[in-house]
Amino acid sequence: MNGQPLLKIGPLRRFTRNLLCPFDLLGRPVLMKYTRDPVEAREEVRGRARLARHYRVPALHARLRVPGGYLIAYERLPGGTDHGLLLDLLNAPEPTAELHSYLRQLTTTYRDVILSTAWPTAPAHVVRKLYWDRAAPGGRLDAYYARADFAVADGLIDVPVSRLATYTLHINNRRHHLDWTATLRWLRAHFARPEPVWAALTQGDPTDVNLAHPLAWFDYDTAGMNSIPGEFANFLWYTSALGGWLVPTYNAAAFADHPATFDHIAANTPDVRRAEVDDTTSTIHIDYTPRLSAPRRTAVSTCWHQLVQPVAQRLWPDADLANLLRPYLAMRVLGVYNLSDLAPKDRLLLLARLAEAMSPTFDPATYFAPQESPCPTP
Known part of the structure; x- marks a missing residue:
């Protein structure tokens, strides 16, 4: 028997x-x-x-x-190979009715809890791990970049990041400027401020592998009173860049139970079309084609329209969302992976995305889910 x-x-x-x-x-x-x-x-x-x-x-x-x-x-909640996470709904070829239903439930839950628990909170009393601790002396920004200098993209653009401020950046036919040293200094100063921030009870790290399907939340070491703009920036950046492109590229072992992820990396990886330096005019030309799969684009759009905007209209009706999100987005760009460890094209793309985020014309509504279009002709 x-x-x-x-x-x-x-x-x-x-x-x-x-x-x-x-x-x-x-x-x-x-x-x-x-x-x-x-x-x-x-x-x-x-x-x-x-x-x-x-x-x-x-x-x-x-x-x-x-x-x-x-x-x-x-x-242990039900799951299996390519089953049990939001990730698996995003790995479909097209958005499904199941994904739309899931996103409605996710954004409704988040919106209700955030608005019922939101409160101006001193930085000392928010969860500090992903932002404040990384910007603090001896934190991840220092560990990655304090004494480091590296090329924008070895073999493509060999300008050191420390000299970027002396160049004009033309990114997809738009003019930008990025002062690497000043950006790091600004981030450290921003997260050293004592002023209260709007915080609410959230999980803190809402990624497609930390959200179960059917809806549940995993991973709680950042759960508590979290910065609301930080929560939004985390989900939007992870969904539009980390989850479909960088994390499966650099941490493939984490997706052993969700191998369909690897079938969609190309659909979520921006394509570098031009990377040139003109030293006579101190100009760097970067043209890239943004790529984001339709399910991920749907997740970003739903989050923006059904969560970010309604919460912002209630809590910050007169504030500029770009300014609220910018420091948190910049920390996600710089503080997850050490840019110097990435392949040259990936580093180039992240520096371009950082320059776009730091621009006075930064528009988060299009930044996280840009419309794909042919790259401008050189």
């Missing part, structure tokens, strides 16, 4: 510094998360408790201290 195995262990997966392992114990699906950092483990449990009052989150079964770190056991 064949009985059900007492313990069935699934494949071990690594996400950033954490390890995830699914297993079945007496037929009960469990997801075990291992983290080495005791502060992160504590914040994970506390963050989940905060969210559970307003959002759907898996049940917490146990938190155990083990040699070298902590194990946190959660209810």
